[in-house]
Amino acid sequence: MADSENRALSEEELQELVAASDSGARAPTGWVGLMIAGVALVWAVFQVLLASPISNYVLSGDLINNARQIHLAFAVFLAAMAYPLFKSSPRDHIPWYDWALGLGGAFLAMYGFFFYEKIVGNGGLADASDAYFALAGLIFLFIAAFRTLGPVMVGLAIVFLCYVFWGSSEVVPDQIRWAGASLRKAMSHMWITSEGVFGIALGVSTKFVFLFVLFGALLDKAGAGNYFIKMAFGALGHLRGGPAKAAVVGSAATGLISGSSIANVVTTGTFTIPLMKRVGFSAEKAGAVEVASSVNGQIMPPVMGAAAFLMVEYVGISYVEVITHAFLPAVISYIALVYIVHLEAVKTNMPTIGNKVVSMGRTIGGMFVFFAGFAALCYATQFPVGWIVSLFPAGSGLVLTLLLLVIYVGLVYLAAQTEDLEPDDPNAEVVELPDVAKIYKSGLYYLMPIIVLVYFLMIERKSPGLSAFWATMLLFGILLTQKTLKAMFRGELNAISRMREGVMDLIEGMIDGARNMIGIGLATATAGIIVGTVSLTGIGQVMADFVEFLSGGNLILMLIFVAILSLILGMGLPTTANYIVVSSLMVGVVVELGAQSGLVVPLIAVHLFVFYFGIMADVTPPVGLASFAAAAVSGGDAIRTGFIAFFYSLRTVALPFVFIFNTDLLLIDVTWYQGVIVFIVATVGILVFTAATMGWFLTKTKVWETVALLVVAFALFRPGFFMDQIQPPFDDIAPASFAQALADAEPGSQLRTVISGPDFDTLEVKDLTVPLIVPDADGADARMAALGLILVPEGDVQKLDEPSFGTELSDKLSSFDFYGDDPVAITSVQATAIQMPKELIFIPALLLLALVAFLQTGRARKLETQGATA
Incomplete structure (x- = not known):
């Protein structure tokens, strides 16, 4: 019975699962299928042109000014075409009601475009007819969101909308009652102006998110996804617990460009989960490793599930600052997850795959050299570019393009010397580990678009949209030419005919990117209703009062309750909508109540705090969507998978509390050498914390050792706490002397x-x-x-x-x-006050760690001797 309930899905069923959640499960044939593909392609072309430097020349001002309406119209129409409304709805053709919902929804989304002059003439407010059209638009939006995102997002938006209309009712408690709004006022706010549906969130989806999702889809279509997984498996597969370590690194690489934790789980999990089970992981633990890895991808810059671009607008800092602050916690969280997998493998003495023998130290050193080298390459790119610009000020663009072309052709030539990478079968009788030394050449040119993206973002400081545009342009060229160039270098006779395959790859990649954006576009639009409710009604203050009442004014309890509420609010929501909801409702709570309790932190730290807990909803039962996807791959129990994944994610849960009190972890106001120290200390701290929670360091830990390790981790993460006990951080000044103190x-x-x-x-x-x-x-x-x-x-x-x-x-x-x-x-x-450096606390902390290591080393040797004797 249990086996039938927990059956692992087939490859076809898994792809349908991803399609149902990310791009739509309906695939009609004939002219209708071509029409859907054509509309998706037109949407992608429009978005690329909108982000291009020539947008003002190729698109009219009306199209540019109303891009949000056009963006939503495409999303609503394609949702009706690609996503069946009910489980019983047909998959092979489109019923009449979906045509009505699609066309009607697209028209209502474009209402502000069609009746722009009338709305402006009314001062931007809705008249009676506008209000009814806007209400119909909300209904059509809810239907589209229901079919793509499920009932949770729609239900949440409806609750907030009901509060707008009936929040003044006597039935509503006094604490949350407000003055109420008429239909005209509410619909003006939600649909006609840019405060609700067509607000900041949909604007970010239109300007930035589409290009990054398209970039990820094209990169995957080019073959980069399989290349990243192969490289990770080749580098780590031979280690104890290697498939799980490869899953972590592969998911990190995929998460860099993915906005969906479910797609991440299925993409890498179909290969890594069966291999994890082969080396001794249970179905639930294998699924949990993949869930923890994939959900972590949502906190990994540069995309962060599209939340990075929203943070730019909500926090009011540059995109470079956002990803700089978010980078270190994400990296050390992944390092800790690799360590968790290692400890699981060591505790159960798991076997290795293959006959390759390489030390863990050399492997880690090699990976560090690779990533450090890649980072150095991205940084160093500015110097030759600068020289070329100074030598050819008028024609530098042409020279740089030709140089990029030469480098690309050279890397494709290298790739042509090896066979194209094919996905491995994880269920084969003999699993052969990829040889990194042989396969790395086959995909080096995939790094070029990423380098271009990083260069424009970090060095040139261009906008995210323009940076993604130039990186996408390079991907266009790669998809069109890679197969033809490889065939030419290999001496194949049909080299030119391969160009047609490249064109089809490009078109399919653009269609995939557009279909992957349907849910994100609708999520940002629907979440705009919640944002609009907050700005219209002041419900944020009510949330602050509620949390203050629950916590009794205690700072730590307040943060815990905010974390729990963020987790609850994020259940069942895609990452983008998740962040919009939790930031709209919870950020103000932390800022206001924190200030009353003496906690003053940068706004980005608060946004990252609620974001981290919001995405934990993808892990946590009973609505952990990623856990259910992993269970579908592994055949394990979804609820148990979710609980184990949450246990593995404890380090991700702990980090927000750390950087709220120690903003050094977010690299705020630190120099580069301080940043290096923070990285090293934070990495040691997260590994020590992981060892404590796993109950295993060099050997099984005793209770007092676990407590000691937790104290060490706390001291490394927040040394200021202990230093404040030794020397007060502030000198008290009498309020009467304020003016003199200020002078x-x-x-x-x-x-x-x-x-x-x-x-x-x-x-x-x-x-x-x-x-x-x-x-x-x-x-x-x-x-x-x-x-x-x-x-x-x-x-x-x-x-x-x-x-x-x-x-x-x-x-x-x-x-x-x-x-x-x-x-x-x-x-x-x-x-x-003048205080000793808080870093002095590291000395006793590391001495305590050394003591635990010394005691455990002796115990581990004793156990090894006993095992050898037995």
């Missing part, structure tokens, strides 16, 4: 002030911690004027008047009522 402070230093006063909405007195960066001005009065601070001293009480309009302090203190009976005043002032 004496060094420019650029920080004064932490606690400001107390009545809340503007509730009139209850609250505390808010506000860090003041001392401006470079002479005297207390000039510095207060630069800050926008208006001090009204009364004896020892430092009252504040409302800050100058337009200053940063005006925004921070906007929640206070400056005209109530109770004054707004500075109640606490702290200046940064």
Whole structure:
């Protein structure tokens, strides 16, 4: 009975599973199938032109200004064509109602485009007819989202929409009741303006996300996905637990360009999961390793499941800064997962595959050299480019293009010297490990588009859309020519005829990319309703009050409750929608309640905190979509797979708490050499934490050793906690001396002030911690004027008047009522104290680690001796 319930799906069934979730399970034949492919191709061409430098010349202003409407129209129409509405709906043809839903939904999505003059004439507000068309548009959007994303996303959006309409009802508790909105006001906000469906999220999907999803689809169509998996398996497959380690590295490489954890699971899992089972992993553990690896791909720059581009808009920092801050936690999380797999293999003494004998140290060293070399190559590219630009200022573009062409042809020539890579059969009787020394040449040219992408993003600092455009253009050339060039170099007679295969590969890749965008486009549009509700109703404040009530004002409990709520809100949602929802509802909670508790952290840290817990919903039962996909591959139990995967993901769960309190981990305000130290220490810390949670270091750990390892990990991640106990980080200053302290402070230093006063909405007195960066001005009065601070001293009480309009302090203190009976005043002032370097804490921590290692080494040798004697 259990075997039948937990049957592993066939390759065809797995591909249908991915198609059903990512690109649509319907595949009609004949002219209808060609029509769907044609519409997807037109969408891809439109998006490429929109991102190109010549968009203003080839597209009209109306098309560019209404790109979001066009983007959603394509998504809604293709959803109706490609995704069956019900399980019983036909897969081989399109029923009449789907034609109506597709065409009607596309028209309503374009309503703002068709009736632009009328809407502008009404001042951007909906009249009665507009409101009803907008309501119909929401209904059509919900139907399209239901068929592509499932009921969870739609149900959540409907709940928020109901709150917009009936949130003023007496049935609604006083704590969350609001004034309510008319149909015209609500529909103007949700559909006509850019506050709701057509807001920032859909704009990011239109400008950036499509190009990156298309880039990933084209790269995979070119054969890069299989190349990455082969390289990972060849490098790591011979080690103990090698297939699992290869799964981790392969999923990391796939996650760089993938926006779907489910597709990642199935793509790499169909090969790695059967091999993991062969070396001793249970079906559930094999699936869990793949789930943890694939979901981690969503936190790995540069795409981060498309969340990276949304963070740019929501946080207000550059794309380069976002991926810089997100990079280190993602990398050390993957390192820890490799270590988890290693410990699992060591604990159960798993066999190895093949007869290749290479030390773990040499393997890790080789991988480090490869990745460091690749990073160095990306960085060094700027120097020859700079020389060429200086030598040929007018024709540098042509020279660089020709040089890129020469390098590409040379790398394809290298690839032609080896056979094309074919996917391996993991169920074959004899599994042969790929020889990295022989196969690496076969796909070196796949790295070129990635280098171009990184160069434009990191060196030229171009926009993500333009960077992805140039990398995609290179992929166009690769897909069109790689088969022909290889055939020519191999002396094949049909070399020119292979060009047709290249054209078909390019067209199929563009169609795949467009179909993969259907769900993402609809997810960002539907999530826009939740964002619009937050901005229209102020529900974010209600969430803050709710979390404050649950936590009783305790900072750690507040963060735990925010993490749990983010996990719940993310259940059943694709990564993009997941991030939009949790950031819209939870970021403000952490910022507001954190400031009241004295926690002041950069906004990017808060966004990454809620994002990490949101994507954990893909792992966690009962709605862990990635866990169900892995169970379908492994034949294991989905719920058990989910729980084991969550256990493996504990290091990903711990990291957000770490970087909230220690922003060095996000490389914020650190120099390059400090960054190197942070990387080394954080890596050691995450490995120690992993060993503690796995109950195995050099041998099985005792209880006190586990506790010691956890203390070591905590000290390495947050040394400031222990140093603060030795030396206070701040000197207390009497509020009456605030002006003098401000005058004496060094420019650029920080004064932490606690400001107390009545809340503007509730009139209850609250505390808010506000860090003041001392401006470079002479005297207390000039510095207060630069800050926008208006001090009204009364004896020892430092009252504040409302800050100058337009200053940063005006925004921070906007929640206070400056005209109530109770004054707004500075109640606490702290200046940064001179403190010993917190890194000194590493010394006792490492000594404690050495003690545990010494004791475990002796015990491990004793066990080995006993085993040999037996």
